[in-house]
Amino acid sequence: MLVYKMVAHKTEFAAIAAAPVTAGAARVLDRRLPAAEQIYQLLREEIITCRLVPGEAISENRICGMFSVSRSPVRIALTRLAEDGLIDIFPQRGSFVAPIRMRKVIESQFARTALEIALVEVAAKAWTEANAAEAHANLADQKRHAAGGEAWEFYLDNERFHQMIARAAGLEGVWATVQSVKMLWDRVGHLANRVSGHREEIIAEHEAIVEALDARDEKRAVKAMKLHLRSVFNAIARLRPLHEDYFTDG
Numbered sequence: 001m002l003v004y005k006m007v008a009h010k011t012e013f014a015a016i017a018a019a020p021v022t023a024g025a026a027r028v029l030d031r032r033l034p035a036a037e038q039i040y041q042l043l044r045e046e047i048i049t050c051r052l053v054p055g056e057a058i059s060e061n062r063i064c065g066m067f068s069v070s071r072s073p074v075r076i077a078l079t080r081l082a083e084d085g086l087i088d089i090f091p092q093r094g095s096f097v098a099p100i101r102m103r104k105v106i107e108s109q110f111a112r113t114a115l116e117i118a119l120v121e122v123a124a125k126a127w128t129e130a131n132a133a134e135a136h137a138n139l140a141d142q143k144r145h146a147a148g149g150e151a152w153e154f155y156l157d158n159e160r161f162h163q164m165i166a167r168a169a170g171l172e173g174v175w176a177t178v179q180s181v182k183m184l185w186d187r188v189g190h191l192a193n194r195v196s197g198h199r200e201e202i203i204a205e206h207e208a209i210v211e212a213l214d215a216r217d218e219k220r221a222v223k224a225m226k227l228h229l230r231s232v233f234n235a236i237a238r239l240r241p242l243h244e245d246y247f248t249d250g
Contacts, residue, residue, distance in 0.1 A: 029067050036073035039063060040080050047086045047097055048183065049152070049190045054246040058087060058095040085184060099248040102236075104184050111181040113229045115174060116162065120209065120225045122169035124218040131168040135210045138164060142206065146199040154199055155190065161206055168213075185232060191243065192235035205231060 029038045043063075046052040063074045078095050081087040088098045123131070138161050145153040159179075166175040192198045205228040212220035240247055 029069070034073070035067065035069050036076035036080075039067065039069070039073060040077035043077060043081055044084070044086065047081070048186045049155075050187055052097050054097050054099040056097045058097065060095065100184070100187055100246050102247060102249050105188060105232075105236075108181050108184045109229065109232055112178055112185065113226070115178050115181070116165070116229060117222055117225055119166050119169045119171060119174060119178075120213070120221045121218050122171065123165045124213055124216055124221040126170060127168055127213045127216055131164070132210075132214050134164055135161070135213065139203065139206060139210060142199075142203050146203060151190070151193050154193065158189075158202065158206075165209075165213075188232055188236060188239065191239050191246070192232075195235070195238055195242075198235060198238075201231065202228075 029035050043052070043058070052058070058078070060071060060074055060078070063069075063077075064071055078087060078089065082089050082095075085101065085104055086098055087095050089095045138157060142154060142157045142161070145157055162178065163172065163175045166172045166178070205224070208224040209221060209228060212224050236247075
């Protein structure tokens with residue numbers, strides 16, 4: 001369990017370290033668990049949610065000081081993030097949040113689409129009243145959190161929505177694979193959630209998927225999921241002019 005929780009977006013990692021934390025959170029790691037894993041998960045979340053933006057410096061010394069740890073777990077965490085493609089490490093220069101590399105996003109979206117199309121097709125065959133009730137409750141949560149501007153909660157609702165489809169298909173274990181391949185896409189999703197109207201579009205697409213599943217209509221469910229997953233490219237088209245320095249075609 002990660003005890004420390006960073007919140008508000010800042011322009012420098014040093015500023016984030018000084019930012020207030022959520023109520024009841026402590027500026028310490030859970031000493032019962034590996035420090036490297038906790039630091040990795042923390043920084044990964046900050047990067048994926050774009051609270052640490054592309055090009056932003058990540059100070060090894062700062063992280064060590066924030067959590068009163070040696071360089072060893074920090075370096076392990078940074079190496080894992082570099083392997084994920086989320087940071088770039090330059091010898092003698094330091095570590096920086098990696099740009100959103102469009103080639104990698106397209107590749108990850110290709111893999112995600114293949115998996116989620118297969119999942120929704122199976123889910124349509126196995127869909128139950130209990131699945132329908134869970135899906136509609138989730139849609140209600142999405143609408144509430146979108147209306148309240150609760151970006152993180154909306155993201156979690158979105159995650160639960162897709163995980164629910166994997167569970168309905170009897171293949172919930174596949175969800176872990178989906179999460180791993182869509183990690184780079186998630187950065188785009190979090191940026192897109194800041195664009196007016198984007199969350200409402202996502203909800204409408206989710207509703208179309210649920211309508212097809214409620215009707216046990218496999219073909220319509222697959223079509224609705226394909227349209228939903230393609231929407232990332234519409235989001236990118238809107239985002240790049242606003243954040244051109246965040247993206248690279250390589």
